[in-house]
Amino acid sequence: FEHRQYPVRDENGNIVEGQMRDYVFAVWNLPKEMLPKKYQDLGGPIPILMAENLNGERRWHDIKKIPSEILFENLGIKFGFSFITKFTPYRPNIIRPNDNFIGGISKASFPEDGFSYLFVYPNGTNKPSWETIDEYLNFIKKYKLDSGYPHIYWAGYPWYTPYKTIDELILKARKIIEHCRGRINGWTINELFNNDGTLRDPNAPIIVRKLIKAIRETDPQAKVIINEPGLEWSDTRRRDALYNFVKLLLEEGVLRKGDYIGFQLHNGIDYDRNVDNLVTSMKPFADLGLNIKITEVSFFDVKKFDLNNESKKAKILNYYVEAAKQINQIYDRQVVDLIIFFGPTNGSSWIRDLGRIDEYPSLFDDQYNPLPSWYFWVKYLYAE
Numbered sequence: 001f002e003h004r005q006y007p008v009r010d011e012n013g014n015i016v017e018g019q020m021r022d023y024v025f026a027v028w029n030l031p032k033e034m035l036p037k038k039y040q041d042l043g044g045p046i047p048i049l050m051a052e053n054l055n056g057e058r059r060w061h062d063i064k065k066i067p068s069e070i071l072f073e074n075l076g077i078k079f080g081f082s083f084i085t086k087f088t089p090y091r092p093n094i095i096r097p098n099d100n101f102i103g104g105i106s107k108a109s110f111p112e113d114g115f116s117y118l119f120v121y122p123n124g125t126n127k128p129s130w131e132t133i134d135e136y137l138n139f140i141k142k143y144k145l146d147s148g149y150p151h152i153y154w155a156g157y158p159w160y161t162p163y164k165t166i167d168e169l170i171l172k173a174r175k176i177i178e179h180c181r182g183r184i185n186g187w188t189i190n191e192l193f194n195n196d197g198t199l200r201d202p203n204a205p206i207i208v209r210k211l212i213k214a215i216r217e218t219d220p221q222a223k224v225i226i227n228e229p230g231l232e233w234s235d236t237r238r239r240d241a242l243y244n245f246v247k248l249l250l251e252e253g254v255l256r257k258g259d260y261i262g263f264q265l266h267n268g269i270d271y272d273r274n275v276d277n278l279v280t281s282m283k284p285f286a287d288l289g290l291n292i293k294i295t296e297v298s299f300f301d302v303k304k305f306d307l308n309n310e311s312k313k314a315k316i317l318n319y320y321v322e323a324a325k326q327i328n329q330i331y332d333r334q335v336v337d338l339i340i341f342f343g344p345t346n347g348s349s350w351i352r353d354l355g356r357i358d359e360y361p362s363l364f365d366d367q368y369n370p371l372p373s374w375y376f377w378v379k380y381l382y383a384e
Contacts, residue, residue, distance in 0.1 A: 071378065077324055077337055078146055080108025081344040082296065101344070101368040108146035110295065110340040111136050115150040116160045117172055124162070128175050137183050146338070149225045149260075149293075152176065152187040153211055156200025166203060170210045177218040186223030187215055188262065195230055197241035205245070212254050224255060227262030227295055232281040243284050250288055257289030264296040265320060266342070269312050278323040279330075286327060286335045294320055298342040300351045302360045307372060313363065314376035321381065344368060 008019035072079050119132050140147050152173050154160040163169035177187065189211065192204050201207070208226075215222050226246060231239045242261070249255040263282065267273070282292055297320070302309050317339075324336035343349040344364055351361040363374040 072381075075321060075325070075381070076328065076334060077321070077339055078108040079339050080106040080110065080146065080148075081341045082110040082148075101364075102143045102145075106143075106145065106344070108148065108338060108340065109140055110148035111150045115152070115176065117162060118159060120176060121172060126168075126172070128172075128179070130179060133176070133179065137180065141183075147183065147185045148340075149186045149188040149223070149227075149262075150180075150184060151190050152215075153207060154190040155192045155204045155207075157191075166207055166210065169207060170214055173211055174214045174218055177215055177222070181219040182221070184219070184222060186225055186260070187211075188225045188227050190227045191229065191264075192226065192245070193228060193238050193241045195235070195238050197237035208249070209252075209254055212249075223259055225260035225262045225293060227264060229264035229266060229296070231261075231263050232265070232278050234277075239281060239284075246285070246290065247288060250290075255290070258291060260291050260293050261285045262293050262295040265294055266296060267299045267313075267316050269299050269302045269309055269316075271316075273316050273319045275319050275322045275326065278319065279326050282323065282327050282335070283330075286331050291334070292327075292336045293338040293340065294324065294336060295338075295340045296342040297339060298349050298351060299361045300356070300359060303358055305360050309360070310372040311376050313373035314380055317373075317377045318380040 005020045005022055007015040008021055010016055115133060115136075120128050120130070122129055136150075137147075139145075151160065153169075161169060163172075189208055192200060192208070194200055199205070212224055215224060226242065228238065228242050231242065233239070246255055246261065250257070285292060297317070299313050299316070302313070320339060324339070327335050341363065343362060345366050345368060346352065346360055346362045346364070347366040349361040351359050360371070363371055363377070365371060
């Protein structure tokens with residue numbers, strides 16, 4: 001149980017100045033017969049959140065419908081999804097997020113494919129088309145979402161950032177940054193290294209320096225995030241290569257303290273996860289004065305939909321939250337401020353894109369209904 005106060009909101013969701021409500025939060029296990037039919041064969045019970053207004057109002061809530069600024073406020077960490085499917089023209093038939101889902105769950109977003117140069121500069125032209133980007137910018141404005149950090153360069157993936165010359169790439173990037181100036185938190189430089197620590201694109205060091213210079217000159221308030229997978233692995237070659245590179249960029253004044261490292265945490269469901277190991281892998285970057293975002297969270301090798309696997313998802317998520325809380329406490333600042341899931345639903349995950357249609361990589365089904373893993377995670381956060 002936990003007693004907290006929250007601002008009163010009007011019917012439009014706006015905070016009413018000077019008015020607060022008292023709530024007691026508790027997580028309960030509902031008996032099997034009270035579960036939605038589709039979950040009854042899973043064996044139950046499923047936890048559900050109760051919010052009781054001490055002024056007399058009492059309600060049972062599906063956890064999905066409680067605004068995330070209340071649900072996750074005590075973490076000090078934003079929570080959201082990479083809405084890649086909505087803004088990816090080559091997958092137009094994927095179900096799009098609905099108002100209830102956006103309002104109740106996500107307060108942050110992280111676009112990816114929709115900012116690909118292939119969409120912005122169709123057919124290799126130098127004339128930009130802003131349709132996809134503007135759809136995203138209007139989307140985040142409508143829902144008052146954290147705007148995320150779109151990719152501006154994906155090393156070694158010419159389908160995303162194709163270029164004939166470095167100068168051509170930088171010129172195209174400048175046009176995108178300028179179009180989004182003041183409307184985007186910052187820009188992602190993605191996956192510079194291979195697992196053995198070698199560069200994916202031999203031109204990457206030059207490109208990165210020129211791109212960051214373009215960001216500073218074109219949108220001075222925007223942050224930079226350098227995003228890599230495998231940074232928590234026991235094989236540290238990729239992490240060491242990134243650390244040495246960003247340390248050099250800081251010494252040169254290219255990167256600044258307060259810029260970000262993105263920890264891509266793709267998860268095999270049976271991988272051994274350890275809070276201490278994750279904290280240890282984050283500390284070298286925090287020591288440099290950089291901040292961290294946990295990005296692209298998803299689960300693979302989940303080939304059986306059962307409560308055991310759903311519980312494993314929640315436990316892994318809890319490792320990430322605990323690691324974030326620990327490192328924020330160690331440095332007495334907000335080192336980790338965001339956890340982003342790679343796609344809102346099973347159908348919109350990159351795992352399904354690989355043709356692995358029998359897997360269950362997300363916390364939500366294709367219709368944006370919460371799976372048991374969502375409830376289990378909230379139980380970990382609140383009941384334990």
